[in-house]
Each structure stands twice: as structure tokens, then as C-alpha cells.
Amino acid sequence: MATLELSVPDEEVAAPVGRQRKLGLLFWIASAWVAIILSLAILAPVLPLQNPVDMDMLERRAAFSAEHWLGTDGLGRDELARLIFGARVSLTVGLIAPMIGLVVGGALGLLAGYFRGRFETLVVGSMDVLLAFPPLIFALAVVAYLGQSVPNLTIVLGVLGIPAFMRVARAATLTLARREFVIAAEALGASHARILLRELLPNVILPLLAFFLLGVAVTIVVEGALSFLGLGVPPPMPSWGSMIGEGRDSLDVAPRLAFLPAAALFATVLAFNLVGDTLRALTDPRQGAL
């Protein structure tokens, strides 16, 4: 679970916008993959796919065929349709949950980094408390008790992401607040609100957005893990994690049922990591940062 926590060096600094660096072929492949998965997920309902929950109970674990391109799963449902609809769940949770972290954590970090003092101590302290909890267990417990649904899952994973976003935003704000343009604005008598929104936010948002993409990767993994344990989205809605979990029961009869969604999950997580890491490196002056 190395990817579970988003760890960044505290001293991370936001670089001025506009620095160029070669992005590389891998970056473009990864971006293309993200784009393909995203459009498949969005277009899933209008694509000529079979219904992902319709069962053909006498056609279980069927092999690849013209009718079922990727065969059928353990209950005779079209594997391809389930894979694509599974992407919808993974991406919905994966994109929305980090947004919660981005907004709440970003705001807290910005304010903490700007105002310092007691408020900062309080924010950093409460984040330490949140970080002390084993995140998966926290998510597991909340989902187990509150009930499984996409909104519940998204909120829990979103809350878990807040500390990491707070750290990124605070670190960036701390350095920026000492920069000339902020000091100048202060000297000119600009209000706090104006400095925060006009001067700091546009510069803090860049590392945050790059970090957001890494957050997406992490969230997709955690959603997958919870679904794998049967605590993700409720059936019959397919999700990559639950498909891997179900496929595990047929590992020796039809290993593809576990490996197809596994490959999709891995490729997507890797793509988000690659894109996010490249963009983060762009906003981070230090080379080869962790």
C-alpha cells in the first residue's frame, strides 16, 4: 500500500509558471490512455455495449467470441461492458474524492500558511490526528456502518485525502508568502482576502492540481481495494476492484476474469501517476524530487 499516503516533502516550493521542460513520449502515451478511459467511461451509456448487469446464466465464464468480445464473467455477464462501466465507477470516485481534498485541504493549507500562528498549529495538529488513523480501516469502518454507496465512498475517501492536500498547499503558501509580489501587495495595503485570492491562490493552485492527479491514482487504488474486499460500490454495479475480487474465485478456471480488470486498473493508475508526476516535476524546481 505504498501508494496509499500522499507524501510530499514539506519544503516543496511552487515555481513560477511557464517553465518549459520536455514532456517525453511516456507522458503523451499516459495522457492518451487517460483520455481514452475517460471518454469510454463518459460515453459508456451511448456506446453499443451489452447491458453490464444482464446475465446469461447458462453462459458462464464463456470464452472470447463475436458476441462477447472479452467473454462473460462468473454470472454470464458481458465482460467488456462490465470493464467499461467499471471505469465509470473508478473514475467517478477517483475524480470526485480528491476534489474534496483539493478544496478543503487546499483552503486549509492556504489559510494556515498565510495566517500562521495558533490557526496553523491547530490545522496541522488536527491533520496529524487524521493521519494517525490507519486510512483503510477508517474507510472500511465508515463504509461498513454507513452503508455502501458511491456518495458515501466518495466522501470518506475525500476526507482521507484532506491532510495531504493541506500539506502541499501550506508548503507552497509558506514560500510564496515571503516572495516580493506578496510583500509588495501587503505594503500597498491590499486586504487579506485580496492577497489570498489574487496573489497566492493562482500560484498555489498549480502544484495542487498536479498533486490532484496523483490523488486520483491513489483514490482509484483505495476504491479498488475496498471493492475487492466487498465494501466498495454495491452490486450489481461493476467496479474494477469488485471484478478482480469476483474473478479471484475462478483464478484457476478462468484467470482472465481477474486479470483483465487488474490490467485496466494498473494501466490507469500508472497513467495518472505518470501524468501527475511529470506535471509536479514541472511545478517543482528541484530535480528528481521524491
Add this chain to the structure above:
Amino acid sequence: MTNAAALARKRVPIFLVAAFALATPVQAQKSGGSITVGQELDIPGFDPLKVGVYDTSTNTAAAAIFDTLTTLNDKGEPAPKLAVSWTHSEDYKTWTFKLREGVTFHDGTPFNAQAMKENFDRQKNPANKCRCAFYITNVKEVLAPDDYTLIYNLTDPSINWPAVITIQSSNNVIHSPTAWKTKGDDYNRNPVGTGPYILKSWTAGDRMVLEKNPNYWDKGRPYLDRIVLKPLPDAQSRFASLQSGEADIIWDDENDADNIMKAQKDPKLTVHTYKGSGAAVYAFNTKVTPFDDVRVRQALVMAIDRPKMSQAISNGLSRPASNPYGDGSWVKCKDDGALPFDVEKAKALIKDYGKPVEFKMLVTATPRGRMIGQVLQQFWKRVGANMEIEQVDQATIPTRAFTRQFQLTPWRIVDLADPDPQMYANFRSGSPLSLSGYSNPELDRLLDHARVTADMGQRSEDYCAISRLINKEAIWFWTFQNTYYALSSAKLKGFPKMYNGVMDVSRTWLE
């Protein structure tokens, strides 16, 4: 058993004994050796006050550590265990047992009628608030007039009482009173009984080691020196352990059909099957919409294609059920009133109902539960009903059911020797277990009549009438009969029938 033998069994009981003796070659029981048993669940403990009701994994351990008064023989009749003989009153409300003499618990405490009475009183005592008390509400009191005489006074007649108390449940196994008094909170995980095996060590989540009881009252038994019980929750790895020899016998169920079929082909393995009575059942809460309308309930039942469902969930191993008793029961019905599988009729009923049919069904948060839930969901979708799966953990289902916080809940009618305890609890109006909240004077009358009637033919008739009524009203429905599976190494011998789904490994030996 061949068809001829089966016929003989029905018509001429005396013949059976001879045929049986001829058919079964004499097997030499061998002493010594040890086995490892792969179970589904991690055992929480044995103190009824703590755990309330035993699960099947606990039953298996209890069968080795404890004894019951009576046991079921191979023909399904009650036979002596700690009780040597019994008589009943004219009205079947009082049962008197003569107890075995010279038996001691593992801690040296003598077993007698007083010990037995203390076991009962402890469970019955309202101050103890034992969950187990529910299942002995029909016992008014237990008396111990002398050391080796025990009297049960029941509130209602019970014709089959000695068979009812054979299951190795929290109510029936006999604990050492000294042990629970001295050990207090720790007794739960340090059980003391009179059984063939003594608990040696126990690591939670890992293994329980049972050693042979050298002073067991049944001389010559047990055969194995040691039994190791391991919880292996994952069906795949449980089977892998059996194949690799890490386990000698494992519990299984028909949803693990791939592996059961593999084992059937493997000469090194034996598949033990027991076709029990009872069934996997589901209760509608008739107090809430949309199940307050009989048309909806009937439509949902008619939408289920059991043979196809059996294919989907168990490669066809599951045996469809049309009544709550099953082929394994002595209740035989010419007409059980089962509703036919009829999609068109179901659609028509839903249409007739007029309003959208939307509801939630409780499903256990296990691969098995999710699979069955999704299949049912699919059937109901086809007739225009929308079911949402609500996953809850196994422990929550009884709570939700008893507090009636459900629309549709899974339940189980287990394999007991007599249908009365479960049928009466599940369907008599006013019973806390009458989950569907349905009341019908005719149903009550039939249930009351069946429990006080001595004539088995007449009782069978009553139960068939009950089945017809329930099927017609569709307050509960049944999907598949209970079939219990255990897979073992071919070397393991003497494994008895899995009554109530319990693996009683305490009688086995290794060849």
C-alpha cells in the same frame, strides 16, 4: 443405497437392519494419528452467555469437546449418549431421562442431573439475558430429583423431544459448572465438557488443538490422538489446503461447486454429502410496502427460475426447494402448493398491482451472498421489479430481522429432526421470529395441531397444508434445499452424516 434397498427401507423396516449389516463391510477402526480440519469461520467461543448461539464451525468443535444427552444414529433416530434411556408422559409434555453414571468432566467434576440442571438454569435465567434463552422458551423447567434422573417439563407437547436435543448447539451441550464458575470471563475460551476431546491450546484466528480424552466414558473411543481445527474463510484456499495435505477434511458448500466437482474426480479425496431437511429461505416483511400486497409477493416468487439459478450459483448442484421441509424430511407432500415459475403471470401480477415495485433486500456481505443477491435481482428485473442489494454482515441479519428493519431478508431453516420448533417459531402469529408479520387463524390452528398430534401421518398432512398456505400467500419463499458438504482425504474414515450441517470429526479415524 440401491433403489431396491431404498424401497425396502420404506416398506419393511426390519429388513433394513439385515440389509444394512450385509451391505456395509466391517471397517476396522484404527487408533492414533491426528487430523487438521479446515472450517469456514473463526470460533468466537463456547460460553452460551457470551456467544449466544453457536455457528456451524463452533458446532464442530463443540461436538468434540462436549457431549449431549442424546445423539442421532445413522438412521436419524435418537440414540443414547449421556442419557441412557428416556420415557415421556401421556401428553408428551414431560420427558424423563436416565443419565449415564460414572462420567466426569475434563476438570474432574462429576457429571450428574444437578450439573445438567445448572446448565439449563443458567441459560434460562432472565438476569443472564442469554440470546440462547430464546430457543428454550418451550421448556418450563428442568428438575433433578436424584443424581441420575432428569426431568424436562415443557410448555407444549413435543413428540420428538429426544431428537430435538441432539444438535451440538449452545443449548444442548453440557458444560462443567465448576469451570464456568471458577473461570468467569475466561471460560468462554477455556471450555470444559465431558466429550471425547480436551481443549489443549487455542490461538484466535489460527488454530485450536484438541487432544484425546483418555478417560472418555465410551471405552475404545475416540480414535484420533489429536484434532486441529483451523479457520480458513476463503473457499479457494481451504480447498488448496486439502489438496496439499495441510488439511485432512474441510467444510464446503455448494457455491464452491468448481472445487466439489474437482474433488469428485480426485481418487485421493472423498466428497461427503448429506441431503438434509430444511432449505435456504427468504422472508417478506408483509407489514411494509410493497410486500403488504400478495400480488407482489406472488409475482416475485413466480419470477424465480430455480434450475437456472442453480446452474448460475453452483453449476447445478443446488436442489430446488418447493417447500420448507425438503426431501430429507419425513414430511412428504403430494401437493405442497408451490407456485410455478411463470414470467408472464408474474409480469401480469406486477402490472395488476399498478405501482412501481421497488425494495431493498438484505444480503450477507460475502461473495456467496452477493452472488445470490445479484441473481435474484436479475430475475426480478425481468418481471419489472427493482431490487436494491443492501449488504450487511452476517451478525447484523438476526438483529435486523428481529427488529423488523427489513423488507426482504434471507433466513435458513436448518436441518432439525422435527419441523415443529422452526415452523412454529417462524409462522405462529405473535412469535418474535415470525418475520413476515403475517397472521392467519388457519395457519395458527394447523401449527398448534401439528405440534400436539402424535400420529406422524396426520402431522405430515398438517405440515403439507401449512406449506400450501404459505406458498399460496407467498409470505416466505424457498430457493434450495439444504445440502451439506465436507471434502476429505480418502484416508479419513468413519465420518458420520452431517446432521444440521455439523462436521462431527470426533468419531473419525485414519486408515
Add this chain to the structure above:
Amino acid sequence: MLNFIVRRLLAMLPVLLAVSLLTFLIASLLPGDLALVILGDQATPENVAALRRDMGLDQPLWWRYLSWLGHVVQGDLGRSFRTGQTVLQAVAERIPVSLQLMLMAEFIGLLIGVPVAIACAARAGGAFDRFMTGSAFAMLSMPSFLTAILLIYLFAVELRWLPATGYVPFTEEPLANLRFFVLPALTLALAEWPGIMRVLRSDMIATLQEDYIALAKAKGLKPSRILFVHALKPSSLTLVTVTGINIGRLLGGTLIVESIFALPGIGRLLVGAIYTRDLVILQGVVLLVACGFVIVNFIVDMLYAVLDPRIRHGHA
């Protein structure tokens, strides 16, 4: 230094207190009445009311928290209503499994990560370096449940070299015990080594640019001696702390691996407690794990301070 330690220790107190409060709130406020769960079939309104009174559930929340905290401070974390075990007994039974898993995983992780890092640093920018840096990145995108499935498929289903799941205590059958631990430890290690490798690699690259290395080269020392003797030691300081952080994280993070491989560790204990609503066990163990995490973090902070004196005086 002493002053610094005392300051950090005092700063830990409010965090620990808040951790305990949050743990308690999560366990208490989540829906599902404990009395109902315990009573089950016996849940008549009178019984529920009586049990709630016995368990103090009718008291106000703050009072329940204080009395729980009072017991916790005295070392009494409570007893499971299901098994009758105390929290400490349950944890004591499970901790050897989690510890062994953690140590083996960390050991294998170092076993892969350190040599790879040295080899990469020796020829930074070379083909091997680029390949391993890329692989490390890919491995970071590999969720542990995927790794676990792949390893099970390969080594247990196809090759049949290792058992898919199971456990025996080391004290009973050491060899069998190790066989059971190989796959789960490897699963975790495969997620650990990329981090280890990246830290050590970048530190070593930095060290190799120091003047004294150039001096050693000029003196004609063998490259291998320079790498292992002169460069490795000064570069491994960050590695020590990273290893510490990993251990803290694994405290609560082996849950999935324990579930998949059926190892009776802390993670499985917690999952079981969640499923059976054993709230006493749940809040007790989560509190212990969270405190363990805070304490490990404290130790790591101390290590940092010892290694880098600037921290003692600057901001934390």
C-alpha cells in the same frame, strides 16, 4: 537536546488525546446499537434498556468518553463482548504475526532496494538506472491486492511452490511458517522497495559528487570500495528514517495482505471486529495502532533531529 525531546513529547499529548477522542466518536456515533447487537434474538425493549443501563450507554456521550479514557489510562481497554478476551489479550495474540510480516517485508524490501539503488547510483543515467527507475515507478502504481493475486496465481496456482494462504506459528514449525510468510511478505516488499531505492539512489548520487569521493578516486581506490565503504554509509541516513516511517505505516496497513493470505494478524482482527460490530475491540485496537503510529513518528522525528541538528532549532 533534552529540551527538544521534552517539547516534542508534550506536543504529542494533545495529538494522542485527540486521537482517543476521534476513535471513541467513530465507534460510538456510527449507527447500530451495541445493545441490540449483543442481545440479538433477545432484544426486547426491556432487555435493551436494561443492558444499555448496565453498559452505561444511557449516560451522556462526554461522560462515557471520560470514563472510557479513565480506564484506558489505567491500561484497561475493555473486553470483547463476543469472545470475552480483553483488547490487550487479543492484540498480544495477533501482534507476533503482524510483526513478523512487517519485518520480513521490510527485510525483503531492503534486500531488493539497496543493491538496486547502489547499482543505479554507480551509473546514474545509464540504461540499468533508467530501467530500474521506471520499474520502481510502475511498481508504485501496483496496488497490493493486485500483486497478491498475481503472486498467488503464479506461485500457488500455477507452479504450486508455495501455499496460497495459511499460517503456523514460528515456534511450532519454523520452516512451514516461513513458507507461509514468503508470498505475503513479498507482496508488501514489492511495494516497499521502490521507495527505498529512490531515496537511497538520490542520496548516493549526491554523496558521490562530494569532494572526498573525488579524492578517494584520485587516490586510486577500487570503485567497489568507494561505493560500499565511502558512499553507502553517509547516504543511508535518510534511508534509516524512511524505514522507520514505513514500519509505522505498516502498523495499520497490512490489512489487505492479511485478509488475502489469511494471516491472523492485527489487520484481520480489525476487519473481524468491524464485521461483528465488536466495538470494544475496534476502538481499543484502532487506538493502539494510532498511538503506535504517533510514537513511531516521534521516534523518526528524534532520529531526524539527531542526524540533522538544524531541525532542533528550526521549525518542526
